[in-house]
Amino acid sequence: MNEPIRTENLTKNFNGFRAVDGLNIEVKRNSFMGFLGPNGAGKTTTIKILTGLLSPSSGSAYINGIDVAEKPKVALTNLGTIVETPEFYPYLTPNETLAYLGELHGMTGEDIKRRTKDVLDLVKMSEWADKRIGKFSKGMKQRVSVAQAILHEPTVVILDEPTSGLDPRGIFEVREVLSGLKKEGYTILMSSHMLNEVQEVCDEVALINRGQLLKRGPVEELTRSANVRRLDVKTFREATAAQLKQVSQLNGVTDFESFGSRDFALSLAGSDEAQAGLLEELRGIGLRVVSFKDSGVSLEGLYMSLIKDSR
């Protein structure tokens, strides 16, 4: 059992509702795993069990090989977390909050001072270090959340939608921080609704729905297996409604969407050969194609198809 994060047949029931159903996941050392699923899939429940906030109905959750339910103090020592959007004690400043949490982790006063400066610089909250958190916006609190999660230099970090509530600039900055953590060799499990975020920063992805694991593996491998490409097409002349309808009904085409009469986008199942075939079929329909852009394979196609299949 070398994986820093691991669940074994993890199950959680809430008054007859099974939120997590025999879930088995492992996050390899120094890897960054994205944890994806629709609302109510069981992501947050799993994360809460891993961080000691909930007890499993059956099965086990391990951090660094230590059962969280059996030995929470030892298991949580080397763990940094952001769960949901935590609130802070409004009467404390970021400096005081980090000192409180650092002391609970066993950090010395000198280390707390040094690390507090580092992590507040990292999340760009240094100038607010001595202001009471009660007056902070949600985005500012989320930055302090990131700071407290890595204050004690844990080996494992678990993040539950860390960019939730942030404005675009805040999202960008937190992603930069996450990319930095990845380079630093942290082992990270991050739940997110934002597929592009996961695709951008994660090495591996686990997709769950209804508390069960649907698929997991390296991002590249999964996107390859998705076998669905997003194509943006622009025609020379305006396409008629009949022509557009014909395109949407072509073999392998899904999620057809037109933007005016000269631009449309579609998802196409298949390889390069299917793309070449589509181009010929468009000509056959009488459309003269000006541009035919492959916007890449996305997790979105895989995600949507797996979620759809599991319903």
Added chain:
Amino acid sequence: MIHINETVSPAVRRSAYIAPSDASQIGIVVKYDFLKYLRSKRLVGMLAIVSLVLLLITALPPLLGNSYADDANEFIGTYASFTSILIIIGATLFAGDAIVSEFQNRTGYLLFPKPVKRWVLLAGKFLASMGAMFLVLLLYYGVALLLDLAITGSFSVLGVESLLLAMLYAVAALSVGFLISSIMKGITGAQILTFALFLFIFTILTGVLTMGGVEPWFVVTYSGGTIGYITQDPYPTSGTATGGAPEGMAPGGLTSSYFPDVGVAIAVMAAYALISLVLAYYIFSRREMSA
């Protein structure tokens, strides 16, 4: 572009920190919870109430043309008779939201995933609330005893005994407050219930039992009556009362000949403190951050 200053090889990344002992963590929780009382102005507010009570008890008699009691015990008895209400207010302010606020305010998402046991959090919070309450009582009794010495010329040992009983009653009230706080879902509800339980519910129960001819020895507010009675010399015994209402009872002509036995009262208050705190721990340790 954001850079992380410290570069650590992925293969050797290890957190160097080991969570301190439970005892050390209790001290840390006490420190920051006490800071909460200071920053939220609850302690200052409580001290302001104490100052006002002291001022009124001390200043009103001469203003109304009455003289102070000559006897040191009788003098301190006037102050002691107001202690219960101060303790009830203190328990409401310091204990009512101690546990429930971590859930309702979502600060539990920050604190509970840390390497600290639930009983350590409970103990730290309880000791902080005890510290705040004792500070209030020591100030109240300290000033009252000094005034007693200055006005009557003698020191009331029974006043000190009253203080000790008040401290025990305060611990019992705080424990019950923590129990309520560990059960309730909302801060306001927990605080109202703590206040109402001691001010009305226990008092009504005491009155009804007394009227029925049953000594309410097991009701904690009845035991708390010893705080005032202890300053009477001799200590009143059951059947000796000729009128008035027992400690904490609303006026209305109810008379009782029951007075709590000091030994039994101490045992009852200690039992309330212990049982409530154990139950509070049991509930708190099983309570989940599910919402």
